[in-house]
Structures are given as structure tokens and as C-alpha cells.
Amino acid sequence: MNTPVDYVPFQARIESIVEETVDVKTFRLVFCDPAVAESFSFRPGQFGLYSVFGAGEATFCIASSPTRKRYIECSVNKAGRVTTELHQCNTGDVIGFRGPYGNWFPLDEMAGKNLLFVGGGIGLAPLRSVIWNVVDWRDRFARVTILYGARSVGDLVYKSELTAWQEMDSLNTVYTVDPGGETPGWAGKVGFVPAVLEEMKPSPANTVVITCGPPIMIKFVLASLGKLGFSLDAAYTTLENRMKCGIGKCGRCNVGPLYVCKDGPVFRCDQLRALPQEY
């Protein structure tokens, strides 16, 4: 049975706004219609089209965990027309949301395995959804490690959560900033994410990698994983391409024969290797 889509978004009220960096804000949204708020569900890795009426729609992942009900969150880098308008919004403003669309990180298949998260910059947003999901289902997984880096200390997102994860005995965390991006009080590592990953020497045995970040980071992370003996079918990432409909109709987000909106956004890295470089 097909799902009908009329392109009319749910309305959602901005409940709170966190300024993550100078140009990234996290918005917590609560659906205006209590019936929608009650029935809405999604899986980690899925995305939606967020809209400011008058500016248009833009695509972002849902950055909160499906295990945390009542609200959804998105983290938005101020870059274009819609995101600039979104950054102008205040708590209490109503915006639009269509979704959830796309596939998700297959957490069911990852049960019993070690999880290694490798994130860079605002690429931590989709991983954050999975991380909190994993924290809430902690006994289903073996060792859980988070490697996260950004250009500078100021560019690290979710700072209070980074601290919270660090303080959890059930998670191993390694945080790093690019050389030159450290501050005098920085207690984490200094170095590019792929280099730090190689230094950590994670064992590929029974381990699944979930990575997201700038394309250049992902490229070198995959190379490092190769050196460490990981096979590409044990690594997942999430792609973004410009999209308008989110449901396989508007025709622009395809990478070769696959649509990021329908066949993704989550791809296993061996699947990605077989595709042309159209992302």
C-alpha cells in the first residue's frame, strides 16, 4: 500500500534552540497537532524536509533519537536561504516538517556487535540519533566507541552531550580537533580524524563502523579502516544530495541508479564503492 504524499508538511513549534557553534543551531520541535505528536515515529538515520514558510524547504537528518519521544531535533548549519531563515526563528515559531523519509542504520543487525562511531564536524548530527538510541538500548551492543573531531574546539557540536558521553562508563570517547584548532584548555587530542583513528587501532573483529562527516574525511576514514583490516561491508555512512521531494519523484538526488532519498541516505560502504562519484 502506497503512502499518499500531498507535500503539505506537519506544523511543528520550536520548543527550544541550542547554539552549538557560531553557525550551527539545534532546534527542538514539537508537532502542533497532538495526534501527530503521538503517532510520529522514525528510525535513526532517516531525514525530513524542514520548511520555513516563505523561504522554502531544506533537507536534514533527524538528529534526535527515536527512543526520546514527544519531540524531534535537527541541527542546522547556517548556509543557504532556508537555513538562514531558520536561524532567524525564535522559540514558539511554527515551521513545517515532512517525513520521515529514507532508510536507516540497521541497528537490529548490529545487535551483539562492537560499534565504532566516527564523526566529523556537523556530521555528528545523524550519528547523534544513533548514539542516543544505542545508549537507551545499551545492553544490546558490545563495546561502543565514539571518535569525534572538528576543525577547532569552537566547531565541536553538542558540547554538553560530548561531556555527558565522556562521563558514561558504558561509552568510550575520543575527541580531537585539527592541528591549530586547539585552545589552551583543550584536553582532547590534536590531529585529523583518520590519523587519530589509526592511532586508536580499533580491532575489526565483530565491529561495525558508522561514519559521517565531510566527504574528504569519509574518504580518508575509509582508507584508514582498510589499513586497520576493516572490510567495507562493516562500515555504514549517510549521504546527502540536493533533494526537493524526498520520495523519489523530483529526480535529482540519484547517485548512478540509486536515489539517496529512497535507497539511502544510509549506505553500506561497499555499496558506495560500486557507485559513480555523484555525491
Added chain:
Amino acid sequence: MSPKACPAHSPTLYTAGPGWLDAAITAVVSGGGVVYAPTAIDNGTVQLAPTTSAATVKLDYVNNRLPLKAVLFPQTETLLSYKKSGGGGVQVAVADPPPAEILVLGCRPCDAAAMQLLDTVFQWDYDDVPYQRRRGNTTLVSFACAKPGPYCFCGAVGGSPADERGSDVLATLNADGSAVLKSVTERGGQFVQRLGAAVKPATSPAAPQQAAPGPEPVDLERVRAWLDNNFASDLWGEVALRCLGCGVCTYLCPTCHCFDIVDEAAWNHGERRRNWDSCAFRMFTVHTSGHNPRPNQTARWRQRVMHKFKYFPQRFGHTGCVGCGRCAEKCKAGQNLLDILRRISQENAS
């Protein structure tokens, strides 16, 4: 709806006197429906336009200027309107419903076949409501082609001047407007019943003479096999050199379905609209960061050919081209898709 929804229908032939066009228009218009028929607009250009009389219906033309998709998936349409109120609130209203009934009286068979392809896309896992609510109320009566134009190449890509795919009724016209009607779908059969005395069951099973098919068939399997191995071919750069990136080939293509969604704001209110878009444009795929996965016309032409002749068949089992020839006819730079296909089909597939 699409023919695949009613597989049990057995086609029936009817003969229709010259008055059948008027009977059809009256039946639909009197019920509040809209009839689109080929109409001369200027300089002999023929265009599907709302019609209330058979007197303006053109019977001798090569094809309508804009493809049939323009009726069912308009170049621009309102998805919703909104009005912002104080305190950050917003009122949203959905777009007005389409006419209760739409009759297309005189699309060409290639355009009707193309609607089958668009149906596949717009019903792929998610039903596109704005499309479906027009399409679901639409009857397609195709006029079989008596004289294919110089750019027509339906025969090269699996179609024919009397192709029934996608049509509810296929009409083979005589010069005086009389015709042999073939009800292809159940919807088509119901439509013919509404024509009353203007039609009667045909006594002879043979339809009138059809036009000879156009160009020789292209080996589409061979084309696909070559495409499978030639994402990096030099051919794309060569083909793209000729392209101005104007997008006319995509706008006039009956199977191109790409669209943009934009907000048009006026102070505190406005509309969210869906507009045709084109893979020929740089902006089509460019990211906000400036990174563009299809950064040049080479990549965009490759996408156009790959989509129609590899990705679409892989995904949906049909070639994404019906050979209407509009892309070649209207290209100001002389780009010719059929030439490209012929060239590919002659390349070594490895």
C-alpha cells in the same frame, strides 16, 4: 487510471461518425469537466488547450507543442498556500482540487505511452497526491498518427504510430473527423458508452490503414549494455560540447518528471509551488556548500541518457523514452538523441 489497473478489459472496436468529437466534448463539459484538445494557437502551432467545441479541434497535426504531461503535471502548480499570523503561527491551506473530470481528446500515442511511465514514477511507493488526483479523473483519447513528423522516432524505441500503451481509447481518424475507436481500457469502454448514437460497434475487425513506422529500431539492450560499462566514456564530453544547457529537451520531454519546490512569498503570506526543473541546469544538483555532484554539462548529459536508457529500465522495466522527437526538433544546437542512441548501439559494448 493506468491500464494496468484494469487488465480484464477486452478491447472493442467502434465506428464513430464525424459527430463523435462534439458528443464527447458535450458529455464531459456538461458534467463540469474539462476537455483538452489539439488547438491551433499561432503560426500553425498546435497545442492541447481547453476546448468546448469540436470546431476548433485540429485533426491534422504532427504533435502538440507541449507534451501531454503539461496537462496532468503542470509546468507550475500550487501545492499549498500559507499565511503567517502573530506569535509565530501560520495557517496553511491545501491547493484547490482539480476539475471533476478531465478528457484529453487528441494526444498522440507517444505522449499517452509516456504517461504510463510518469504513473510509475508518481506511484513509486509514495502516491503523489497532486498528480494522482488529476490523473485519476482523466480519460486519454489518443489520435493515431497518420503522418509522423521528420523528428519522430517512436518506432526506434519500441513504440508505433498506433501504440495503445497508456491510451484509454485509440482513435484512428479520417479527414472528416469520423473515426474507428478502440477502447483499450475499461475507462475507455465507459467513455465510448457515453457517446451514444455517435458510435456503433464496428462490423469489420480491421482498423483503417496506419502510417508506416518511422526510423529503424535501435537495439536498446545493446545501448544498455554499453551504458553499463561506459560511465567514464569520452562520448559524454563530446555530446555535451554541443549542449547550451537551456533545458528545452527536458521541458518538452513527455517522460521527464523532475521538479523543484519553491516558496513564493508576498509579505506575510504566499504559496509553495511545484515547478518543472531540468537535469540540464547547474542549479539542479548543486549543494549549498557549492559542491556539485554533476559539475558540468558532460555529467548532466550523461545523466540524461543514463536515466532514460539505463536507470529507468533497471528500476521500472521500461525505457524512459517514447521517441516523440521534440528534444531533437526544438534543440537550437542540433542535439539529436536518436543519433546518440544509434552511435552508442554501434559501439563495442565492452
